[in-house]
Amino acid sequence: MKQASLFRPILAGAELLPRLLAIVGAAIGIALTIVVCAQFPLAHADVPMIVAPVGASAVLAFAVPSSPLAQPWSVVGGNVLSTIAGVTAAWLIPDPTMAAGAAVGGAILMMTLGRCLHPPGGAAALTAVIGSHGIHEMGYLFAFAPVGLNSIALVSLAMFFHRITGHSYPHQPVAPPKQVDEVREAAGFHLEDIDKALADMHESFDIAREDLDLLLSQAELHAMKRRASGVG
Structure with a gap:
């Protein structure tokens, strides 16, 4: 099926059917997360059964499941650790503006140390600062219920789906290590070449190093075939 132009700018490799499945x-994931979490009464009636950042987590977990930012530990660890950073900032810094900034910065630090970088974690940290009175009263418990509970339920459902x-x-x-090695060798790539290229770019990319390795090697093989056939 030819890729619809509507989906072409969204993400490299995105196709219509996977996007519809997402x-x-x-x-389904968000709806069932609410159903599952509703079975566990919260410590404060003023706290929602599901928190808004989990909606962003669902986008990653279902639409880009290959992203390092969408992996189960990234979702659960990122949301929980970020919320802890947000609660800490709210307790230590009386000024909401300063606390909000410190919460998001602290969330990035916590996720980096925990190797679970997850963008919705920034929203979870901010929620702990600007949320309702009930959220503030729950303190660190808020990081585990509903945030942690929501995240675990969503990840479990995503794994099943x-x-x-x-x-x-x-x-x-996407391929066994032996096959990746064979493709890389045929293309003339070395892992050190990829590492050096990444270092030269001074940027972070939302793709696993292993997937990038295979992608570049496969692209080089196609280029070699094109040159051998005398096309372009």
């Missing part, structure tokens, strides 16, 4: 998966739709989650390399 829509269905996220809708991707399994029945034929995707790997947690993400596994």
Whole structure:
């Protein structure tokens, strides 16, 4: 099926069918997360059963399940550790403006140390600062229920959904290591070349190093075939 132009700018490699599956998966995932979490009464009636950052987590977990930012530990650890950073900032810094900034900065630090960088974690940290009175009263408990509970439920549902739709989650390399080595050798790439290129770019990319390795090697093989056939 030819890729619809509507989806072409969104993400490299994005196709219509996987995107439609992501829509269905996220809708079901969020709905069932609420159903599951509703079985566990919260410590404060003023706190929502599901927190807004989990909606952003669902986008990552269902739409880009191969992203390092969307892996189960990134979702659970990122949201929980970020919320802890937010609660800490709210307790230590009386000024809400300063506390909000410190919460998000602290969340990035916590996620970096925990190797679970997850963008919605910034929103979770901010929620702990600007949230309702009930959230403030719950303190660190808020990081585990509902935030942690929401995250675990969502990840579990995402794992089940991707399994029945034929995707790997947690993400596994798209080819066995031996095959990757063979493709890399045929293309003339070395892992050191990729590491040096990444260092030269001074940027972070939302793709696992192993997937990038195979992608570049495969692209080089196609280029070699094109040159051998005398095309362009």
